[in-house]
Amino acid sequence: SDFRCPYHGWVYSNTGELVGVPAMTEAYPGGFDKSQWGLRHIPHVDSYAGFIFGSVDPKAPSLTDYLGDTTFYLDLIAKKTAGGLEVIGAPHRWVMSANWKTAADNFVGDSYHTLFAHRSMVELGMAPGDPNFASAPAEISLQNGHGVGVLGFPPTLADFPEYEGYPDEVVDQMATSYPSPVHKDLMRRSSFIHGTVFPNLSFNR
Structure with a gap:
């Protein structure tokens, strides 16, 4: 209480x-x-796909208008099954001296750092190692500072199973739970999807 x-x-x-x-x-x-x-009092509180958003700006747009096309990518994370997301266990929390914009920029579509900061992924063949970034992932700039990066399977992972990491029953539910067949197809063809809803919600799959 x-x-x-x-x-x-x-x-x-x-x-x-x-x-x-x-x-x-x-x-x-x-x-x-x-x-x-x-x-x-927070003048604007609304939710989308189980995520709760608040704004202290009385002139802020509606959540639907603010998110815009970002909802397509939030659906990828939150609407795999009819039951949505379930939080299991306590959250992990870190307190560090850092500029919050660095993390937001990292998730919003900065795959430029992958070759160096995630070198172990490159060496394992899980991320493109092309120094000219010819095989870099798609970077999508959205409204209001939001953005998403989508990485397909590099040639080294061509034989990896589709929907890597998801049990068959979840994959079966994707066909009926996702708003469109495009969502399921993107999950099938991608190894990583990351993004930021500006300013402070970042996600990674």
Whole structure:
């Protein structure tokens, strides 16, 4: 019914009201009106394919307009089966000193780094090793800063099974769960799909 801020220990109800302040009398001897310090209302909250998005900009467009054609690629991740995605286990969290734009740029369509930063994949034949990038993956620029990269199977993986990593029952469901046959065909022909919904949602398959 409530949650605690890990920084100052203030406690909020699930509806955003401030309900607890440690050492309130000592820290605020002049008086403190908790009703004035609840969480900010987010003017736009919406969801797509199980992903929840929020914007603090009251003039932000609708989620459908903001995502645009990116929904096609989110469907690849979230609509393989009729049941959608299921989160299993606790999330992995990392805290690091870094520029958030580096990660966003990496996923949005920067396959230029693959030959060097993912050298082990190249050596295993899982990524193109052409220094001139003639066999580089498709990079798709979408609306509002979103982008996707799609990597097909390089010649070294020509004999790999289609839908690598997916059990037969999931592959069978793709035919009826995906919005179009194009989704299933792209999953069949690709080894990696990565992208960013600007500014801070990145995905990889």
